Amino acid sequence: MLRETTPRPAGPRDRRRRRLARRWLSAGLTAAAAGVAVSALAPPQPATRPVLVATRDLPAGAALTVGDVRSDERPSGTVPDGALDDAGARGAVLSGAVRRGEVLTDARTTGAGLLAGQPPGTLATTVAVGDPAVLDGLRSGARVDVLARTDDPVTGLPTGAERVASDVVVLAVPTTATGSGFLGAAPGGPGSVLVAVDPPTAARLAAASGRTVLALRAP
Structure with a gap:
């Protein structure tokens, strides 16, 4: 026949263990709560x-x-x-x-710049417009001819013009006719545009510098 056993009263060592366990549990809960609070207050990581x-x-x-x-x-x-x-x-x-x-x-x-899509060896060359009014009708992608005025070698009087570039594409135009800088027009002078040409044509344009006139082609 089984006998009922009476629980043994907790001794000093058991009470001490229980107190330590409660302290550790309390410390753990406090640390967890602090971690949650810090996480909630910390700013989110920037994108x-x-x-x-x-x-x-x-x-x-x-x-x-x-x-x-x-x-x-x-x-x-x-x-x-x-x-x-x-x-x-x-x-x-x-x-x-x-x-x-x-x-x-x-x-x-x-x-790739302004020459993107152009044939290998293509050069970007500046050309004086001649008549600033032509700038109003120019846009990037327009096709133009470049003419150079010819002068009499003795008298210096104009004798006509020769075509030094035919059906070349305009790469860039000045934003205003009175600007300054690489593509801008100098005060009192003609504006310049940037055109895509092959090396021989670039040489002819350089030789005709100061005498060029731009002619806009019909689309």
Whole structure:
């Protein structure tokens, strides 16, 4: 016949163990609560964007290669406008020196540039318009002829004109007829446009500098 056993009264060692267990449990709950609070108060991690940065110092005129750039993650708010991706950097040429770790942007590269899609060996050459009024009808992609005024070698009087370039494409035109700079018109002088030509034609245009007149072709 089984006998009922009376629980043994807890001794000092048992009470001490129970107190330690309660303290450890309380400390664990406090730490967990603190962790939750810190997590709730901590600001969220900023969103990032992939960018391309230079792996070393690069000089102006360098054509970018795979070893010149690497991908990096930067906070979206710090990424500059025009940041290049892999496609934009492929074959790009630096327009200025770049420091190691610098984010590459379109302002630092010429890319394929204005000559994209032109036949190999094509040159971009400036041509004086002759009559600034012609600029109003010019747009990138227009086809033009370039004429050069001819003068009498003795008297210096104009004798006519010769065609030095035929059916060439306009790459860029000045934004205003009174601007200044590479494509802008000098005060009191004609504007210039950028055209795509082969090397022999570029040489003829250079020889005719100061005497050219642009003729716009019908579409």
